[in-house]
Amino acid sequence: MTRPRPISGFPEWLPPQRMIEQQLVDRLRAAFECHGFAPLETRAVEPLDQLLRKGETSKEVYVLRRLQAESGESGDEALGLHFDLTVPFARFVLENAGRLQFPFRRYQIQKVWRGERPQEGRYREFLQADIDIVDRGTLPAHYEAELPLVVGEALAGLPIPPILIRANNRKLCEGFYRGLGLDDPPAVLRAVDKLDKIGPVRVATQLAATAGASEAQAKACLGLAEISAGDGSFVEAVRALGVEHPLLEEGLGELASVVDTAREHAAGLLVADLRIARGLDYYTGTVYEAQLRGYERFGAVCAGGRYDNLATAGDDRYPGIGLSIGISRILGLLFGAGALSISRQVPTCVLVALPAEDQRPVCLRVASALRRRGIAAEVSPSAAKYGKQIRAAARVGIPFVWFPGQDGAADEVKDIRSGAQDTADLATWSPPVADLRPTVTAVTKEIK
């Protein structure tokens, strides 16, 4: 084999980074479960026609083919890798509705794949953590206020910068556009969605071209998009634009409730920001987008919204709401900035030194006794000189080396960092709690 090279868009972490990722995932899992979300994994593949229901995303799908597929093989429909966890979840709910209890709260932490062009430098495989709540028939609006609190709480316990969630409401926008006399709200949304990329002048041009907006209508749309507030004051700001529509009122009420609830339970977590559009057109109520504070220009690390029509079959409707955290994206940003570190490269807390190869059974028993008390331990690979064994432990950050007593002498344990060495009783010795497992810490530095 020639020495292999990375594949663009498919990031792989080294073990210390993977340990950081696992601690992040463990924390998210614990928080989601603490909020009553049940775990779920769906298969990596979906029938291609399901993935292509939304034309917009079709270009990003990886299609599968069995290498030895025979032509005319029966029952083998075209499959593609899922590009998010929402579409598979909606499918799972429909498929298993009779075996689920509603409202159904689930979290799902899995890889997703997007066949982006490699030269764009985007991830083609990445890890997402999603929470969703679906109900049968109707879904109460209070979940739109609850979901950001769950994500805020889950991320708050981690050594990463805080997030700011920006929320908008599709009914608010649609009502506003219709109240203005614009009757193709998706076309308006698509144009406004480009505001950050192309600026207000070109958005206005596009509004005229694709949504038939007059200059005054375009100006009003851009005025709406400029409104942002951390409290209910955005409602008055919208009303000051002088547009009226029942759907607008409904959306204003829902978004005000989301903002008020967040203010009460998690001050600083969320603001109303009426330029948030979100590309996918299945959202029907609140939409969310979040950035890491200090990393805003790198884009969203969390996004989602309410979708009323994604899981429907005949008369059965399962409206839902979800938020998705981009784990690979968060870690990619923070690793890139050198903003996270871990106290060692391996889980091992104690290396049991090996006096001679024929002492391996004794050393295996020592390691086994430590493990029975939850202390991660491994036996030295070889009976090299002790100095060499200690240096090997130090290289990967193992904090302690255990020396089995020879010829009736007591066992001893050395803290490699301080050099302190003492006799120790295998039945009772424990490391300081902080050394039991690798610890992740934030590295404070200037962001480039």
Place this chain on the structure above:
Amino acid sequence: MTRPRPISGFPEWLPPQRMIEQQLVDRLRAAFECHGFAPLETRAVEPLDQLLRKGETSKEVYVLRRLQAESGESGDEALGLHFDLTVPFARFVLENAGRLQFPFRRYQIQKVWRGERPQEGRYREFLQADIDIVDRGTLPAHYEAELPLVVGEALAGLPIPPILIRANNRKLCEGFYRGLGLDDPPAVLRAVDKLDKIGPVRVATQLAATAGASEAQAKACLGLAEISAGDGSFVEAVRALGVEHPLLEEGLGELASVVDTAREHAAGLLVADLRIARGLDYYTGTVYEAQLRGYERFGAVCAGGRYDNLATAGDDRYPGIGLSIGISRILGLLFGAGALSISRQVPTCVLVALPAEDQRPVCLRVASALRRRGIAAEVSPSAAKYGKQIRAAARVGIPFVWFPGQDGAADEVKDIRSGAQDTADLATWSPPVADLRPTVTAVTKEIK
């Protein structure tokens, strides 16, 4: 959307089953880390030419294609989904050798994909948990004895039937065949590998046809395959067949050491069984295969071996040894037999009852206070009558319902199972430890 149906070969668990799977995975992770194995995940895809290095497996690979791939796109080599975790790991080691410390102990728990024909009813997507140790240049034989102990210890803490690991040694077999005068050991192995499927008579026929074996040689090969023992006595049984070869002696010594170590540290875990061949031809030393006791006829749930030549580039050699646990396979067997159950369908321990919708902020604060003390809690979806809220909790097995005190009265908590209801202090109340999280238990019943 019409109601979707499952895709053959792509199993999906319902949330209670997924909770069981997660507890299994968590236990494996904890055990692996306690033995000093660092976590790793590799990308799902490998270059197709790497996956096809072993011709045998080529028929099982899923190839990827970007739906909108343009012809002549540069730099986009053919990619396939990995069919195991060993080939990607060997590639990862070669790619990152300069950034790893050796011996490198890693575990990897990921989905793998095989494009099996759907009608065979095999999994096409399944979850594996692998541990491997690789070293640079040479790999000491003691790891061949250590690895089964790690797997035995990891699985021993779970409510699943015990496993029996059957071990053999490639050097032992190759030396024996060569000592017999058969000079195509892989051909002999391939024939012997079919012993369980086609029986000794047809194996003998195949040995004659494909390995040029005489009747006496075939009989000796079958005689070797019949030897099995839980202690070192297999060595004498092999010697009694009267074959001599240096490689045979080496293999006998290594396998005896594996068996002796297992006997000392984990009695009953492992036997020498000289019919174990393992299909893939990259193994070069000890090979392992394990079944769940009571489920032997369903095949291997764990397998692996030593591979000296999988990760080599030029003069750099990274010999390794690994064992792979088939998590989907174990759970598929046990779910199918109804052998596992979990105490509830959701992580939630306490449902906070909602007296009226305008009390939701109060109830959110109650749930939040419980969660701060690690008690999973959610607020009732609606302010239905208390009887209805309690029944909804009971349906998913939530053990406790919390009633916020109205008009200055104290809060109360009800154990739904016993019906007992008492006043409770939000700052101090805790559920019994056994109710804190869902508990997985083995269901004892006749195996069908």
